[in-house]
Amino acid sequence: MTTRLPLAALFAAILCGTASAQMARTEPQEGPGKETGSKQVPLSRGEIQLSFAPVVKRAAPSVVNVYASHVDKRSNARASAMDEFMRRFFGEPDGGRGPRGDRAQKSLGSGVLVDGSGLVITNAHVIDNMNEVRVALSDRREFEASIVLRDSRTDLAVIRIKQPPAGLAPMPFGDADKLEVGDFVMAIGNPFGVGQTVTQGIVSALARTQVGSADYQYFIQTDAAINPGNSGGALVNLQGQLVGINTAIYSQSGGSHGIGFAIPVSMVKAVVTAAKDGQTVVRRPWLGARIQNVTPDIADSMGLDHPTGVLVASLQAKSPAEESGLKRGDLILTIDGQVVDDPEAFGYRFALKGTSGQTKLGILRGTTRQSVMVKLITAPETRPRESLKVRARSPFMGASFVNTSPAVAEDLQVDFPTEGVAVEAVDEGSIAARAGLQKGDIVVAVNGLPIATTKDLDRVTRTTPGAWEIVINRGGEVMTSIFSG
Template identity: 30%
Template sequence: MKKTMQLIVVAITAGVISLGGYKMLENKQTEATFSVLEENPTFIPTTYESTNAIATGIDFTEAAEKTVNAVVHVKNKSINSQPKNIMDYMNGGGESRAMLGTGSGVIISPDGYIVTNNHVIANASELTVTLNNNKTYEAELIGTDPKTDIALLRIMDSETDFPFVTFADSNNVKIGEWVLAVGNPFNLTSTVTAGIVSAKARDLAGDRDTQSFIQTDAAVNRGNSGGALVNTKGELVGINTAISSETGSYVGYSFAVPSNNALKVIQDIMEFGDVQRGILGISALNNAAAQASGIDITEGVYVADVEKGSGAEKGGIRSGDIIQNVDGIKIGKFSDLVGYLGSKRPNDIVDVQVLRNGNQKNIPVTLVKLETLEIPDIGIEVKNVAQSILDARGINYGVEISRAMTEATKRYKIEGDIITLIDDIPIKNIDDAKRVIASRRYEDALKVTFVNKKGEIHSYIFR
């Protein structure tokens, strides 16, 4: 028994010594670690802190709460005719079917004005919007602008004050800034996703594009179109419009119309009934084309030609100038210029900084109205064309196709082609085109002669 007690005492003593030694070693290691931190402030700890927004001092909850009640689920009912046989196809007949499309929209005023995408409500025969509280209202279409893919709706209940989102200045948006995308992807109502601004002034169709998008990595999918892109204050910085994907679903790239451009479009629709576009009156070469022509340019917009009578000509801009800055906004490429001017109107005066013969020069320019003509019989829009473009094609006159308006004409990729003849009558400007179109009978065939981007001549007959 005595021997047993001795063994127990020895065991307890050994345990105490072992535990005490471990604690001493642990304390020494801790002291050594803090000593290194104090001696070397650039030491990187191996204990990683959470990288979520709240841990970094950014809280998305206020922005989400402000926005989610002002973003609506837009439902678009349209009637389409589906041909059942070859005779229906040839005669334009067929069985009528009701189609339902969905998307998102953003309430921008307490009386129920809503901004959304044009493609969300295209061909609608009936529009309804559902709020986050599940209340559904009928909506009316106020106006659209297919070029910017913006449409303006209004809820037809005039007695209710609705939650709304205020506009921010999209020129102040910074690359790397946190943003939220709010919408209704895949009919999942009131969905909020977060990301950063990946790029600004992104053009999706090359330097002929009339758009300039904010690119983000916030998840956007089908149904998000027309929804809100907001900053961490819950202010509107863009209208979610498109994704870049081979699958049709989000893969990391989404694009929004800047809030300044969207605001200008809806203000024009409300005040004038259509969009008033102000232009400098120049034709430009993109950087790659300029460099291929032996022109040393890495940033800016190279002025290839100045239209006669334009604000650019009257202000003193010359062919060969490089536009570097407009109203303090840096112009690195054509989409920067398009994006900024997209928020301006005719007769606005902008301060253009150009580089000429190695010297910088500031030139005030009064913007002129972009004159275009829609030809519904063909499904295109045309505008006057700069002489430099005519010279490059080896022709003396014509009007440029600025936009394909239907799915059929979009397939032919004719934007940028020059129309020289309509019904064999020379077309020197859009006034000539107006006269010819106005004088013809609708039921008559329409012959149009084009000169494409390669300088090839083609004639088509439209019936």
């Protein structure tokens, strides 16, 4: 009977080798089974059997497959007529549809069991626009699941197995802050729907931003192969702990090119906690300040050796930032002692602090280092949103609008404006989309009339002018556009 060496032996063999192996390098020998120089063959049965299999055995039962679909129900009469048409002219038995002629969109991804009650974490884009979800365990048992929470800003979602079986194996959480570049990690998921697959690599980089798959861009980069279907799967350390949720690949072909990204487990824990607390939308703390990158020129002017931290560009009245004593021009260097190098890192660290208590910001004001305590609260809804979906023919047709407030500004990731109404969504292919309206735009005026509320905009869009003059605030830049009636 053979046995496997513990993982400590694996590291010893990889990093420094056994004492006899070192001797083989320093005193080369020749003969059968030996090589000269720095290369060497395994010198024992134990070295031949070094393996990551023990880690996989612990972690793999916690990784599941997630099958999601969106089914549009249609009336039996309409479905029957369409099915008859398809049978007659194309020979298809049901027009390519399911029962009753339902139309279905499907999505395939992975997920991780994080609680014995059947909670599963996955990517939000795996279940985006889906209304039916099934989960397949590693032993191929399948269960219906319900959507508990989806958070597009982090690209994370929590689903729950409706009738969880006994003996589920949730994966323990690791500590992503202890990861270092070069650490071994494994990606476990269901690439291309072929079944559970394990790939191994190292942490290639930490705190990667500008990946573009979520608002909170702060990713672990790995060269462990990640392919379509791995989304929502586990990034695991050599203790079998979850350190990240695989979410994106950097590839023009759609396949793995050795650059994959995972959401750190710190954010995963925050979203899971929100789901356990009964939240359907993750609540995050509100700072009430606009921050910006520190350029080399700014760093030089402040006497810094290199660009670091984030610069306070402006503050909102009566916000936690203003009440803490922060001032325009302050340089925020740390959050509770953790260094922040750019706005993305600050947004990630601040979002993890929750919405109760206080957090300490380390700042540089002039040449003096000091700290301020910031109250952790959610952004206030200072007035009702009064959502409006414009259906009248106008440049706004097909867009949805809401009244502005600090809460809306936080949701849309825009600076809180002093006037106007915000574009909450724009239908693809709509007149509003062709007119160039974008989510987060603030409509300030139409045909010379100030737009203070969605009721003002609704009233204006019901008119039929010969032309439309629209004033929009986009990211602090005010633009005026003219459209024919």
